[in-house]
Amino acid sequence: MEKDNRDGNTISRRELLTGAGKLTAVGGIALVTGGSLGLLAGCGNSGTGTTASNQGGTLPYPYEKLTSADIKKMSETAHENWFKGFCAYATLSGIVSILQEKVGAPYTTFPVEVITYAHGGTAGWGGTCGTLIGAGLAASLAAGPKAGEQILNEVMKWYSETALPIYKPDQPKAQINVTSISNSPLCHLSVNRWMAKEGVGFLSAQQMERCGRLSADVATKTVELLNNNADSRFAAVTKSPAAANGTPSQNNCTDCHGANVPKVPTPGGGESLIQSH
Amino acid sequence: MEKDNRDGNTISRRELLTGAGKLTAVGGIALVTGGSLGLLAGCGNSGTGTTASNQGGTLPYPYEKLTSADIKKMSETAHENWFKGFCAYATLSGIVSILQEKVGAPYTTFPVEVITYAHGGTAGWGGTCGTLIGAGLAASLAAGPKAGEQILNEVMKWYSETALPIYKPDQPKAQINVTSISNSPLCHLSVNRWMAKEGVGFLSAQQMERCGRLSADVATKTVELLNNNADSRFAAVTKSPAAANGTPSQNNCTDCHGANVPKVPTPGGGESLIQSH
Numbered sequence: 001m002e003k004d005n006r007d008g009n010t011i012s013r014r015e016l017l018t019g020a021g022k023l024t025a026v027g028g029i030a031l032v033t034g035g036s037l038g039l040l041a042g043c044g045n046s047g048t049g050t051t052a053s054n055q056g057g058t059l060p061y062p063y064e065k066l067t068s069a070d071i072k073k074m075s076e077t078a079h080e081n082w083f084k085g086f087c088a089y090a091t092l093s094g095i096v097s098i099l100q101e102k103v104g105a106p107y108t109t110f111p112v113e114v115i116t117y118a119h120g121g122t123a124g125w126g127g128t129c130g131t132l133i134g135a136g137l138a139a140s141l142a143a144g145p146k147a148g149e150q151i152l153n154e155v156m157k158w159y160s161e162t163a164l165p166i167y168k169p170d171q172p173k174a175q176i177n178v179t180s181i182s183n184s185p186l187c188h189l190s191v192n193r194w195m196a197k198e199g200v201g202f203l204s205a206q207q208m209e210r211c212g213r214l215s216a217d218v219a220t221k222t223v224e225l226l227n228n229n230a231d232s233r234f235a236a237v238t239k240s241p242a243a244a245n246g247t248p249s250q251n252n253c254t255d256c257h258g259a260n261v262p263k264v265p266t267p268g269g270g271e272s273l274i275q276s277h
Numbered sequence: 278m279e280k281d282n283r284d285g286n287t288i289s290r291r292e293l294l295t296g297a298g299k300l301t302a303v304g305g306i307a308l309v310t311g312g313s314l315g316l317l318a319g320c321g322n323s324g325t326g327t328t329a330s331n332q333g334g335t336l337p338y339p340y341e342k343l344t345s346a347d348i349k350k351m352s353e354t355a356h357e358n359w360f361k362g363f364c365a366y367a368t369l370s371g372i373v374s375i376l377q378e379k380v381g382a383p384y385t386t387f388p389v390e391v392i393t394y395a396h397g398g399t400a401g402w403g404g405t406c407g408t409l410i411g412a413g414l415a416a417s418l419a420a421g422p423k424a425g426e427q428i429l430n431e432v433m434k435w436y437s438e439t440a441l442p443i444y445k446p447d448q449p450k451a452q453i454n455v456t457s458i459s460n461s462p463l464c465h466l467s468v469n470r471w472m473a474k475e476g477v478g479f480l481s482a483q484q485m486e487r488c489g490r491l492s493a494d495v496a497t498k499t500v501e502l503l504n505n506n507a508d509s510r511f512a513a514v515t516k517s518p519a520a521a522n523g524t525p526s527q528n529n530c531t532d533c534h535g536a537n538v539p540k541v542p543t544p545g546g547g548e549s550l551i552q553s554h
Contacts, residue, residue, distance in 0.1 A: 057387050118413060127404050128405045145393040185399065240397070242479070
């Protein structure tokens with residue numbers, strides 16, 4: 001194995017994730033961190049040759065708190081839009097369309113259908129639930145990449161632990177009976193656990209209705225946190241699983257691995273970097 | 278269980294995914310499908326009250342084929358940008374920054390850092406690899422949501438089956454020795470399989486270098502297909518796993534489930550909808 005060539009400097013992805021407010025060098029590249037994901041707040045604004053410039057696309061976009069009436073309308077849009085572009089599009093367009101009405105530009109120039117590909121756990125591969133991909137994009141537009149990710153992290157914890165769907169549309173496309181806890185942010189687990197409990201299959205009217213309601217739920221939770229953030233009342237209380245577990249992961253390792261959870265690999269100089277904080 | 282209220286109409290998510298070029302009604306909502314994901318090509322342009330409008334954000338953005346020199350520069354940017362904003366940002370900004378140079382607007386007004394949250398399988402939760410989330414967004418910008426998703430689906434198959442990373446930067450941040458096949462689009466599996474083979478831990482300089490190179494690889498594969506698409510030589514040959522397997526999923530069910538692969542649930546009216554095509 002070749003030697004780590006970092007010249008003895010100790011930048012860690014942990015530090016990138018959790019932030020320590022310091023200037024560090026890794027492989028000759030200077031990184032300025034100013035708190036949790038602090039370096040990212042400046043992405044696109046740094047003017048370096050290798051960073052895409054951000055002319056007219058500076059984040060965050062202006063945010064205006066949504067009222068209960070706004071959230072009801074947003075939920076209706078998200079539910080309806082599932083049937084037009086599936087889950088990621090439904091969640092993103094639900095949030096953005098109400099902000100287009102209340103705030104206008106630059107939300108009106110953002111091509112919301114750009115996220116459609118993330119449906120079904122991204123192009124139907126069963127990975128991260130598309131509602132979460134749409135929510136992360138909406139939160140990043142409205143709160144910037146740093147707070148947007150913190151908000152999404154809280155939404156993902158809530159998503160994994162909460163019996164869903166909660167939303168009951170005035171105009172359902174199908175009647176459904178049950179809620180379920182996904183114990184995972186993955187589409188494959190989330191939708192199959194719900195379908196098994198409801199006793200229906202994929203592509204059924206019930207499954208589509210459930211995912212439409214879920215899109216409204218995730219949009220609503222995201223806006224709740226965006227509203228808190230606008231009032232300076234949002235607190236990032238959940239540690240990123242990558243930081244908590246020493247590898248990108250869910251927190252319930254045994255759910256997939258059973259009792260035989262692999263030890264997190266730490267050879268190669270990683271020991272000092274993978275530790276609780 | 279309540280009865281499916283679709284009034285005997287047979288709209289299926291399969292049909293939404295694969296398209297049949299017909300007008301169908303589901304729960305009173307008219308959907309126009311015009312081919313694979315055909316309904317999505319019109320998302321944002323339909324002018325309905327519940328669809329977010331798309332003033333100035335019409336997809337696709339103009340695309341100009343990238344040369345070998347462009348791709349080399351893009352790869353350098355993607356690799357470098359991993360260290361500024363991680364995987365999803367690296368892949369998206371790699372592709373978009375070269376198009377900002379070659380095409381200009383509207384790429385110059387797109388806030389590329391909006392995708393940063395998708396790193397580490399989305400906020401560090403180990404789900405869909407962030408490079409794929411960034412690639413899907415770039416492909417959707419440059420080819421529209423329908424072709425963009427088809428391109429991403431091919432990229433995801435390639436990603437899951439190919440020994441990566443391939444890219445060898447002129448200015449590596451660390452030396453790495455091995456490549457690995459992820460057999461999955463999930464960050465958790467992809468990065469942990471590579472780390473186990475390389476014998477390093479998460480947060481090591483080697484892991485960060487590997488993910489930086491992977492960002493360049495995914496950007497390059499995506500652009501290869503975008504170039505083909507620009508020449509009308511792109512063919513969507515891979516069936517979406519959601520269509521192939523009857524549920525959003527990877528194709529290698531036994532990789533997680535072992536020999537005990539659950540039967541795809543089909544009660545509740547789904548039988549006629551879940552079938553090979």
